[in-house]
Amino acid sequence: xxxxxxxxxxxxxxxxxxxxxxxxxxxxxxxxxxxxxxxxxxxxxxxxxxxxxxxxxxxxxxxxxxxxxxxxxxxxxxxxxxxxxxxxxxxxxxxxxxxxxxxxxxxxxxxxxxxxxxxxxxxxxxxxxxxxxxxxxxxxxxxxxxxxxxxxxx
Amino acid sequence: xxxxxxxxxxxxxxxxxxxxxxxxxxxxxxxxxxxxxxxxxxxxxxxxxxxxxxxxxxxxxxxxxxxxxxxxxxxxxxxxxxxxxxxxxxxxxxxxxxxxxxxxxxxxxxxxxxxxxxxxxxxxxxxxxxxxxxxxxxxxxxxxxxxxxxxxxxxxxxxxxxxxxxxxxxxxxxxxxxxxxxxxxxxxxxxxxxxxxxxxxxxxxxxxxxxxxxxxxxxxxxxxxxxxxxxxxxxxxxxxxxxxxxxxxxxxxxxxxxx
Numbered sequence: 001x002x003x004x005x006x007x008x009x010x011x012x013x014x015x016x017x018x019x020x021x022x023x024x025x026x027x028x029x030x031x032x033x034x035x036x037x038x039x040x041x042x043x044x045x046x047x048x049x050x051x052x053x054x055x056x057x058x059x060x061x062x063x064x065x066x067x068x069x070x071x072x073x074x075x076x077x078x079x080x081x082x083x084x085x086x087x088x089x090x091x092x093x094x095x096x097x098x099x100x101x102x103x104x105x106x107x108x109x110x111x112x113x114x115x116x117x118x119x120x121x122x123x124x125x126x127x128x129x130x131x132x133x134x135x136x137x138x139x140x141x142x143x144x145x146x147x148x149x150x151x152x153x154x
Numbered sequence: 155x156x157x158x159x160x161x162x163x164x165x166x167x168x169x170x171x172x173x174x175x176x177x178x179x180x181x182x183x184x185x186x187x188x189x190x191x192x193x194x195x196x197x198x199x200x201x202x203x204x205x206x207x208x209x210x211x212x213x214x215x216x217x218x219x220x221x222x223x224x225x226x227x228x229x230x231x232x233x234x235x236x237x238x239x240x241x242x243x244x245x246x247x248x249x250x251x252x253x254x255x256x257x258x259x260x261x262x263x264x265x266x267x268x269x270x271x272x273x274x275x276x277x278x279x280x281x282x283x284x285x286x287x288x289x290x291x292x293x294x295x296x297x298x299x300x301x302x303x304x305x306x307x308x309x310x311x312x313x314x315x316x317x318x319x320x321x322x323x324x325x326x327x328x329x330x331x332x333x334x335x336x337x338x339x340x341x342x343x344x345x346x347x348x349x350x351x352x353x354x355x356x357x358x359x360x361x362x363x364x365x366x367x368x369x370x371x372x373x374x375x376x377x378x379x380x381x382x383x384x385x386x387x388x389x390x391x392x393x394x395x396x397x398x399x400x401x402x403x404x405x406x407x408x409x410x411x412x413x
Binding site for chain 2: 003006007009010012013014016017019020021023024025027028029030055
């Protein structure tokens with residue numbers, strides 16, 4: 001076989017592998033959701049974030065509009081501090097927007113849900129969301145349920 | 155009794171001696187790889203015989219592995235009404251485990267054994283010493299291009315394997331079993347991470363490529379230059395590469411995906 005033919009086949013092989021990589025990256029991984037575009041960050045404090053992780057989705061009305069970019073613990077206020085990167089095109093959240101940690105489905109992963117308020121001013125880059133609702137921890141709910149059952153009997 | 159002890163000691167020492175020689179050999183080959191910058195045509199030729207000629211078996215295996223995975227996970231998940239997760243299950247298994255591992259096993263069987271046999275025969279027919287007589291360094295001329303071609307080919311082959319496997323799963327799940335087209339693609343897009351899954355799989359296959367190519371080239375270089383020794387060396391290549399790949403896969407999985 002001539003060396004030209006070999007080179008062509010090797011070139012096809014490498015090109016095929018690159019095409020396969022792009023197919024995997026675009027079609028079956030979350031690369032397309034790395035917007036790469038402009039985003040702004042918001043901060044929120046929670047008593048308990050449950051199973052929330054970095055890169056968990058942030059959604060409003062069920063639409064994913066950003067991702068959790070950082071999770072820290074403030075040992076002075078004893079609260080979890082999370083930072084979210086929100087896509088810049090969704091920049092019209094009122095300052096009294098509420099953030100809560102929700103679970104998708106019964107046993108699904110946790111995400112941050114934003115519920116828009118009614119104020120005229122909008123949240124800007126670096127703002128803090130004041131109205132937050134912590135994650136529901138199953139053990140605490142069961143515990144409360146059991147206590148309330150016990151109270152009824154007395 | 156004393157004889158047995160002596161035997162045991164000799165066997166142990168021989169094993170360590172081989173390991174030591176293999177390590178020195180790896181360093182020499184790595185150092186020789188720089189000479190390929192001046193002769194890239196040698197590398198291209200080896201990429202053809204190591205990579206391109208392994209492509210057919212990798213594509214066929216990937217297609218069928220993907221199809222079987224889709225079928226099997228469908229039967230498992232349909233009882234729970236979770237058959238929409240077939241896509242994400244197949245994609246994650248392929249990217250994280252099956253793609254790199256099965257490709258490395260096929261690579262050891264198809265390309266590794268051929269490399270060992272080729273180099274071993276060169277040694278048996280004294281072509282390697284002939285090269286040295288002509289002041290051609292066989293490390294630079296023979297070993298380095300074969301080793302590097304193996305290292306480069308493995309990630310490329312594993313990526314193609316995974317992509318073809320996903321297509322095979324798509325054929326079975328969507329075309330044959332009639333699952334919905336939407337969740338098959340959208341669930342992986344939500345759950346598969348570009349860095350954690352895709353890149354880690356590629357790093358895995360790169361590690362397997364280094365190990366498989368190293369074992370194949372070393373076994374050929376170190377073989378007993380007789381027809382019997384050549385046969386044993388080829389067998390050892392396949393056995394050692396497969397065991398090393400499976401063992402390393404466990405370690406790499408434990409390191410990469412333990413959250």
